Amino acid sequence: MFLYMFPLWGNGSGAWLRALAAELVKHGHEVAILAPERRRLPGVKHYIVKPPQMGVFVGNPELAGAKKYQDMNGVELAKIYTSYIDATLPAVKEFQPEIVHAFHTVFLPPVARLIKIFYGIKFIIMTHGSDLHYLERDRRFIGLIKDAVRVSALVTANSNFTRRWFLKMFGTEWSRKIRTIPGGVYIEEYQGNQEMRAKIDQKFGLKGKKVVLFTGRLTVHKGVEYLIKAARQINGEVLILGDGPERPYLESLIKQYNLTNTRILGYMSPKQQVNFREFYSRADVYVAPSTWNEPLGLVILEAMAAKTPVIASRSGGITSLVKDGYNGYLVRARNAQEIAEKVNTLLANDELRRKMGERSYQVVSQKYTWEKLAERFERIYDKYAYTSKEYLRLVKTAPNHNHKK
Numbered sequence: 001m002f003l004y005m006f007p008l009w010g011n012g013s014g015a016w017l018r019a020l021a022a023e024l025v026k027h028g029h030e031v032a033i034l035a036p037e038r039r040r041l042p043g044v045k046h047y048i049v050k051p052p053q054m055g056v057f058v059g060n061p062e063l064a065g066a067k068k069y070q071d072m073n074g075v076e077l078a079k080i081y082t083s084y085i086d087a088t089l090p091a092v093k094e095f096q097p098e099i100v101h102a103f104h105t106v107f108l109p110p111v112a113r114l115i116k117i118f119y120g121i122k123f124i125i126m127t128h129g130s131d132l133h134y135l136e137r138d139r140r141f142i143g144l145i146k147d148a149v150r151v152s153a154l155v156t157a158n159s160n161f162t163r164r165w166f167l168k169m170f171g172t173e174w175s176r177k178i179r180t181i182p183g184g185v186y187i188e189e190y191q192g193n194q195e196m197r198a199k200i201d202q203k204f205g206l207k208g209k210k211v212v213l214f215t216g217r218l219t220v221h222k223g224v225e226y227l228i229k230a231a232r233q234i235n236g237e238v239l240i241l242g243d244g245p246e247r248p249y250l251e252s253l254i255k256q257y258n259l260t261n262t263r264i265l266g267y268m269s270p271k272q273q274v275n276f277r278e279f280y281s282r283a284d285v286y287v288a289p290s291t292w293n294e295p296l297g298l299v300i301l302e303a304m305a306a307k308t309p310v311i312a313s314r315s316g317g318i319t320s321l322v323k324d325g326y327n328g329y330l331v332r333a334r335n336a337q338e339i340a341e342k343v344n345t346l347l348a349n350d351e352l353r354r355k356m357g358e359r360s361y362q363v364v365s366q367k368y369t370w371e372k373l374a375e376r377f378e379r380i381y382d383k384y385a386y387t388s389k390e391y392l393r394l395v396k397t398a399p400n401h402n403h404k405k
Contacts, residue, residue: 001097003088003108004035005051010062010267011217012298013103013128016158016183023374032095034088045095049087051080057106057134059219061243061267069106070138077140084111092119098385099124099153104131105166106141109148122153122384129162129296129317132169149174153384156181156377159296159317181377182320183298184370187361190305192281200275200282204263210236210347213283213308215276215299218244218264223289223313228253229336230289231262236347241279243267280306284353285346288312291333297321304364307357311342327359 002021008014017033018041024031025043032045036054040046053076055069069077088111092100100115100123102108112123125148135142149155149170155178157163163180201207212234216222224240228250231238238259240250243266254262268276280286286303288294293316300321303310310328312318324330329342346353 001032001034001092001095001100003084003100003102003111004033004037005084005104005107006036006054006056006060007062008033008035008037008039008041010060012183012296013130015298016128017103019184019186019370020374020377023370024378027374027378029378030095032091032097034084034091047087047091047095049084051083052076053080055080057104057130058221059217059244061217064243069134074140081107081110084108085114088115089118092121097121099381101126101381102148104128105145105149106131106134109152110141110144113144113148113151116151123148124380124384125149125152125155127155127157127162127166129158129165129294132162132165133292135169146170149177152177154179154380156380158183159320161293161317161320162296165293179380181373182317182368183296183301184368184373185298185301185305185364186370187305187365189277190280190302192306193278196275196278197282200278204239204265206237206282210285211283212236212238212285212287212343212347213241213279213303214239214287214289215241215279215302216288218242218246218250220246221290221292222246223291223333224250225253226289226291226334226336226339227287228257228259228262230287230339230343231259232257233337233340234261234343234347236261236284236343238262239279239283240264241266241268241276277302277306280308283308285343286310287339287343288318289331289333289339290315290318292316294318301364301368304360304368307361309346309353309356309360311339311346321363327356327363 004017008018021031021041021044034047034049036049054063054066056063056066084107092115100112100121102112103126105127109125115121157166157180160180163178167175214227238261280303286308288300290313296317300310310322312322313333314330322328331338
């Protein structure tokens with residue numbers, strides 16, 4: 001059973017959970033997800049939690065206007081926390097999982113801790129980095145989380161950078177308990193379709209033009225303003241796919257600089273995801289100009305899977321994906337001039353783009369496919385699934401009891 005506190009679309013951790021759940025279903029496991037999400041995944045049992053309000057760590061295009069957790073008062077946080085307890089305990093009683101996996105470190109590990117107390121079921125915690133970013137600014141949950149970490153079976157991090165960040169925050173004594181398992185992609189979804197790319201060219205007037213792409217949430221941490229500033233010198237079309245609180249400011253920059261080569265296309269809903277993926281293969285260069293230590297960057301993996309070279313800020317977990325001068329370029333954060341120079345270098349050299357794109361694809365296909373990563377999680381689940389006498393007494397009356405996650 002997975003515990004999750006955001007919509008399953010509109011963010012990297014949601015994409016992660018959807019893929020992991022789908023792979024487990026393929027392998028014959030019974031999977032449940034408890035989340036504030038009404039949309040369903042094939043073969044997955046869904047339990048819907050209804051918190052009194054939705055919050056965000058940084059931002060989410062499906063939660064426009066949602067309050068940041070760090071800005072909520074104690075009563076607001078407590079009501080959200082108890083809503084997850086009220087929804088989770090009866091869901092666990094009905095589904096009877098053999099192991100629980102709590103996504104993010106904030107609300108849900110303490111909830112999983114209660115599950116272990118009341119039902120004796122082991123749990124795993126996953127940190128994605130954005131949760132640690134929140135906890136650096138709001139430490140009200142630290143005590144509960146530390147207790148949950150202490151009794152958890154394992155903690156997984158989405159990059160070595162996130163792992164180090166977690167240990168710095170919670171203590172190096174947990175180094176033996178934490179494993180790094182990165183996110184992944186379904187490579188076949190990013191190989192591109194010539195007919196679809198032609199439609200994109202026609203719809204957005206891109207025929208014969210070089211395209212520079214950004215995808216993601218439009219928050220201050222993503223650094224999109226520096227891509228827009230760089231666009232004044234970029235010899236190509238700059239497309240920004242995403243939405244968020246920074247959009248009005250970014251649109252004002254485009255207007256201020258009188259840019260005719262830069263467009264914000266907004267967030268594309270799940271029904272538009274096929275088109276969304278096609279933009280990666282249509283792009284000649286992908287830019288990730290983050291101003292914070294990006295924990296991993298699933299969008300970077302998506303671009304690499306489409307054989308598109310990446311230009312990214314030299315920070316966080318990104319450096320484990322992009323090797324400067326090999327499959328892309330690393331630039332200093334907040335440096336529009338350097339972004340423009342590297343983009344133009346790639347746009348002017350078709351052979352260099354091709355080589356870097358092929359190298360990117362090889363990195364992803366060897367290390368970052370969901371099929372391979374799901375197998376690593378499956379081995380962890382099998383190792384830590386609870387089989388004590390107390391648990392067996394709990395489930396012995398359940399009809400047709402099968403292996404469940």
